[in-house]
Amino acid sequence: NAGVTQTPKFQVLKTGQSMTLQCAQDMNHNSMYWYRQDPGMGLRLIYYSASEGTTDKGEVPNGYNVSRLNKREFSLRLESAAPSQTSVYFCASSSSDRGPYEQYFGPGTRLTVT
Amino acid sequence: EDQVTQSPEALRLQEGESSSLNCSYTVSGLRGLFWYRQDPGKGPEFLFTLYSAGEEKEKERLKATLTKKESFLHITAPKPEDSATYLCAVQVNTGTASKLTFGTGTRLQVTL
Numbered sequence: 001n002a003g004v005t006q007t008p009k010f011q012v013l014k015t016g017q018s019m020t021l022q023c024a025q026d027m028n029h030n031s032m033y034w035y036r037q038d039p040g041m042g043l044r045l046i047y048y049s050a051s052e053g054t055t056d057k058g059e060v061p062n063g064y065n066v067s068r069l070n071k072r073e074f075s076l077r078l079e080s081a082a083p084s085q086t087s088v089y090f091c092a093s094s095s096s097d098r099g100p101y102e103q104y105f106g107p108g109t110r111l112t113v114t
Numbered sequence: 115e116d117q118v119t120q121s122p123e124a125l126r127l128q129e130g131e132s133s134s135l136n137c138s139y140t141v142s143g144l145r146g147l148f149w150y151r152q153d154p155g156k157g158p159e160f161l162f163t164l165y166s167a168g169e170e171k172e173k174e175r176l177k178a179t180l181t182k183k184e185s186f187l188h189i190t191a192p193k194p195e196d197s198a199t200y201l202c203a204v205q206v207n208t209g210t211a212s213k214l215t216f217g218t219g220t221r222l223q224v225t226l
Contacts, residue, residue: 004157033214042118043158043216058184058213090157100146100165100205103214105157 002026004106006045006091012112013081021076021109031094032074032101033058034066036087043090050065050096081113115139120217122204127224130191135220137202138184147185148214149178150201158201192224 007022008051025032033048035058045058049068063085065077074093078085088110117140127133139147146165150158162171164180171178175196185202199219206213217220 040218042218043214044204045213048213092157100148100163102148102160102163104160105150107157108155 004093004104006089006106006109008109009107010110011028013078014114015082017081017083018079019075020078020113021089021091021111022073023075023106024073024089025093025102025104026072027093027095028071029095029104031096031101032068032070033092033094034064034074034076035090035092036060037090037108038087046076046089060097069074081111083113085111086113087111116204116206116215118202118204118215118217120200122202122220124219124221125223127189127192127222129193129224129226131191132188132192134189135222136184136202137187137217139202140183141202141204141206141215143206144204145207146205146207147180148203148205149176149185149187149205152199152201152219159198189222192222194224194226197224198224 028052034046037043037104047066049055052071056102067075077099088108090108094101094103119138121136149161152158162178167182179186199221201219203214203216
């Protein structure tokens with residue numbers, strides 16, 4: 001089992017460029033999440049998908065969109081990148097969002113916007 | 115507003131020197147409290163879930179406890195490989211979904 005995988009591992013963008021971060025899990029989990037981690041801020045929820053076919057906003061959704069492609073895959077899109085979106089992005093999954101179920105995290109994508 | 119505060123921000127221990135990390139929380143409707151370990155450049159790794167006050171969980175040199183207002187992660191006789199950032203998170207029910215609120219972590223360094 002690979003668990004939660006993310007691509008790419010690193011990315012540098014110029015302001016205004018767009019990109020999609022990919023996430024996949026092989027644990028047959030229903031719920032998936034996108035977080036960003038910034039120094040001194042802790043992990044903050046961007047968007048989540050409680051189950052296939054549903055998505056909802058988290059704490060910091062502005063500037064992002066998501067797609068739950070199928071049960072395994074959940075992508076995060078930056079339409080017009082801004083320097084404030086420089087961060088480390090983590091995808092996570094859990095068996096359900098009703099909880100309390102632990103979330104399992106991917107290795108992260110380190111994004112720099114210049 | 116749900117809040118999770120971890121202390122200290124950083125802790126330096128010598129090998130074998132036991133200590134505790136603190137996670138205090140102010141939430142309504144706690145469903146569970148989670149501890150994670152995060153190594154530099156990697157994603158958080160799940161350690162424990164605690165559900166109710168008085169509960170304890172152990173794994174090797176780590177022991178997590180929970181009260182109504184805080185949780186402690188006790189590290190007994192730590193080794194250099196225990197060096198990492200330890201994150202605490204709480205899960206509360208908000209409408210139709212449960213979400214995690216994270217603290218900012220305690221950065222632990224264990225030296226020989």
